[in-house]
Amino acid sequence: MSSERARITIFDTTLRDGEQSPGCSMNQQEKLRLAHQLDRLGVDVIEAGFPIASDGDFESVKAIAEVVRRPIIAGLARACRPDIERAWEALRQAERPRIHVFLATSDIHLQYKLRMTREQCLAQAREAIELAKSFCDDVEFSPEDATRTDPDFLCRVLNAVVEAGATTLNIPDTVGYTVPTEFAELITRIRRHVHGIENVTISAHCHNDLGMAVANALAAVSAGARQVECTINGIGERAGNASLEEIVMAMRVRPDRFPYETGIASEQIFAASQTLSEITGVPVQPNKAITGRNAFAHEAGIHQDGVLKNPLTYEIMTPKSVGVPDSKLVLGKHSGRHALSMRCEQLGYQFDRRVLDDVYRRFVRLADKIKHVEDHHLLELIRDTHKPSMSATPLIEPIVPAHEAVVNAPAHEPEKPVALPNSNAFGLPLPVHSESHHEQTQQEDYLWGV
Ligand code: KIV
Numbered sequence: 001m002s003s004e005r006a007r008i009t010i011f012d013t014t015l016r017d018g019e020q021s022p023g024c025s026m027n028q029q030e031k032l033r034l035a036h037q038l039d040r041l042g043v044d045v046i047e048a049g050f051p052i053a054s055d056g057d058f059e060s061v062k063a064i065a066e067v068v069r070r071p072i073i074a075g076l077a078r079a080c081r082p083d084i085e086r087a088w089e090a091l092r093q094a095e096r097p098r099i100h101v102f103l104a105t106s107d108i109h110l111q112y113k114l115r116m117t118r119e120q121c122l123a124q125a126r127e128a129i130e131l132a133k134s135f136c137d138d139v140e141f142s143p144e145d146a147t148r149t150d151p152d153f154l155c156r157v158l159n160a161v162v163e164a165g166a167t168t169l170n171i172p173d174t175v176g177y178t179v180p181t182e183f184a185e186l187i188t189r190i191r192r193h194v195h196g197i198e199n200v201t202i203s204a205h206c207h208n209d210l211g212m213a214v215a216n217a218l219a220a221v222s223a224g225a226r227q228v229e230c231t232i233n234g235i236g237e238r239a240g241n242a243s244l245e246e247i248v249m250a251m252r253v254r255p256d257r258f259p260y261e262t263g264i265a266s267e268q269i270f271a272a273s274q275t276l277s278e279i280t281g282v283p284v285q286p287n288k289a290i291t292g293r294n295a296f297a298h299e300a301g302i303h304q305d306g307v308l309k310n311p312l313t314y315e316i317m318t319p320k321s322v323g324v325p326d327s328k329l330v331l332g333k334h335s336g337r338h339a340l341s342m343r344c345e346q347l348g349y350q351f352d353r354r355v356l357d358d359v360y361r362r363f364v365r366l367a368d369k370i371k372h373v374e375d376h377h378l379l380e381l382i383r384d385t386h387k388p389s390m391s392a393t394p395l396i397e398p399i400v401p402a403h404e405a406v407v408n409a410p411a412h413e414p415e416k417p418v419a420l421p422n423s424n425a426f427g428l429p430l431p432v433h434s435e436s437h438h439e440q441t442q443q444e445d446y447l448w449g450v
């Protein structure tokens with residue numbers, strides 16, 4: 001089945017368009033570090049920067065081109081000689097260099113930004129591609145603001161640059177204006193009206209101003225685009241670019257709808273996200289799909305209970321499949337007994353139903369006051385529940401090994417230790433293998449459709 005799936009080129013522009021987002025600029029060393037991680041992630045193309053923009057960016061692109069050898073290394077250039085020559089200077093040592101030339105084509109950009117006519121735009125695009133082609137076989141062209149360009153004129157420009165030797169036609173939704181159906185229609189139109197399109201790769205470059213960047217990119221792929229331009233954590237100008245991890249995992253989780261292959265090692269996604277966040281100091285939004293800290297966290301009791309019984313109930317991919325260390329149950333006021341008892345077990349305490357009810361009642365009261373009940377709160381609460389005679393001042397003590405844990409017996413019975421059969425050589429509890437845990441390991445690879 002996998003050989004029938006079309007291969008999608010993943011063009012990562014975190015180091016170029018991503019870097020353009022406020023607070024995300026990176027120095028050479030940081031760019032190199034991220035480029036190595038992108039290489040491990042398996043991206044096909046790394047757009048390393050915009051060499052004419054600054055000496056620092058030039059040096060970064062050059063350094064990446066010299067040491068990161070597997071992926072194609074792209075450098076951005078406006079459609080003019082100084083930019084293209086500078087880009088080539090930075091890229092020439094690359095194993096697989098690509099010059100990426102862009103020129104706006106919408107009337108609004110031509111009239112107000114570039115102050116040129118459509119005919120001038122057409123001529124400049126053609127000349128720029130011919131020049132880039134004189135340096136490098138692999139040349140990409142982007143008609144900036146393509147989605148607000150008159151489609152007939154857009155096709156004229158694309159015909160001209162294909163004739164001049166462009167090997168990839170990237171269609172940018174520069175201002176995040178399009179919607180999936182419209183973008184798919186545009187790709188279809190380009191496929192019908194550009195001569196020689198079958199020898200050229202169509203690419204989608206989507207911005208997220210209306211929150212549809214990923215949906216638009218996927219719609220373009222369904223209509224025949226075979227490259228997507230995207231960034232880690234979706235960083236980029238204004239509302240950002242299409243997020244790499246969301247596109248890739250949509251294809252992995254829903255191959256019935258998106259029957260495509262990528263070269264991405266998905267278990268490297270989380271590391272890439274964390275590396276970027278660490279370098280830029282920009283935290284990942286907690287509810288960010290795939291890479292946010294809550295992406296695999298469950299708080300509602302019904303959800304926690306379901307996930308513990310079988311993760312498939314509320315998780316459509318394993319945390320492991322994207323490199324997230326573990327699924328995290330957040331203990332809060334919506335949590336149920338099942339999640340609470342599981343966490344107690346992980347902390348070395350196992351209670352029978354009656355005692356658990358007691359702990360649970362206190363837990364809910366506490367959770368009403370504080371948002372998240374952390375392990376140290378729980379330990380304090382357990383101690384308070386079961387050693388009422390001890391100091392009224394709560395003290396946090398080291399975890400009591402489970403085999404020594406004492407539960408409070410009813411007044412008429414003597415206190416008795418809870419016997420947990422499994423402890424290690426140091427007397428510390430081994431992980432408790434509940435039925436649900438067993439199910440979980442059996443379901444290890446429950447990524448839907450893979
Ligand atoms: O959004 C855009 O139009 C761009 C181009 C330079 C490809 O980033």
Ligand code: ZN
Pocket residue numbers: 017172174205207237
């Ligand atoms: Zn862009």
